[in-house]
Amino acid sequence: MAAPSFASSQWSYDAFLCFRGEDTRFSFAAHLYYALQRKGVNTFFDDHKIRRGESISPTLVRAIEGSRSSIIILSQNYASSTSCLEELVKILECRITLGQLVLPIFYNVDPSDVRKHKRSFGEALDEHEKTFKHDMDKVKNWRVALSEVANLAGWNSRKKEIVFDVLKELFGLFPGDAKRLVEEDSPIQKTEVVPHSITVHTAGHFGTRVLHALK
Template sequence: MARDVDGVDYSSSSSGSTKRWKYHVFLSFRGEDTRKNFTDHLYAALKRKGLRTFRDEEELERGESINPSLVQATEKSRSVIIVFSPNYASSTWCLDELQKILQLKEETSLQVFPILYGVNPSDVRKQKGSFADAFIRHEERFAEDKIKVQKWRDALQKVASLSGWDSKDR
């Protein structure tokens, strides 16, 4: 069993092989909502605790294809913190990333921790408020691919059932 300096096991045995985690935490968030405030503070706090944390602007190299890099970073992470904010669901990028995160959670030992930042749990679970507005636009834009939109809805419902935190509770 491999242990990091904090004594926590960051390896996982799967199919007889050992996987070493590159990151303790992968941060998933809607940049325009939280990058320069909540997520910056969360990232700094995690680093102060000695946790190797992936956040896209810190780890991606210029010119690198973002989507494959984010998928790879997620696969190399022990846990994911998803920051749900008012415009989270308006981003197809965030919704695709969320689907991948939940897929990895089912297939591996990935731990997922949601944080609600300026949204109610029912907004996420039932796609109400700004989430409802976003899905009206997605249904129009992806009228030919209703399955894609339904998968996003299902992913939000599933992650909303996980135990997490509300940023109002600090």
């Protein structure tokens, strides 16, 4: 029997997964999605059926607004996608207006590059300025959004325990449901967290089956 979702009538999804398809759709993003789904976390995952353009579709807007939380996978080519950037702006808007939990994951990128618009992020934004030279406010909003999300506490994707930490944050939204996470009581290793600077914290005792899904 499928695990029940924690979403209430107020929300359509427990989590919205925002990612650059060419970087992570068939790798990290897919692994994370299936691990969350197995734990009963009803997660929105764009499977290519939704057409993408310069602006996000009404379907994606509704999905973002209808999610308790958003998980943003910031990867090498993330900023080259205008639709990803538009999703990011909308997600951060919902963080303010709806109190949505926003969880950034830095997938093989340095958070400082995201925050300060360096390397691939800076190059992508420079290209966008050429394309949108008559709408520089749009690019400015993207720059502000990238800096803002990079200043939130997040995770480095190199750590396999990342799913446990994401679940720990999500279960904070669902009081009384955290016990569903524990299937095998096994301590996990320390997890690398990336706020303004890299620090380390202990995630505690959680089940091991989600971790196995990422191996």
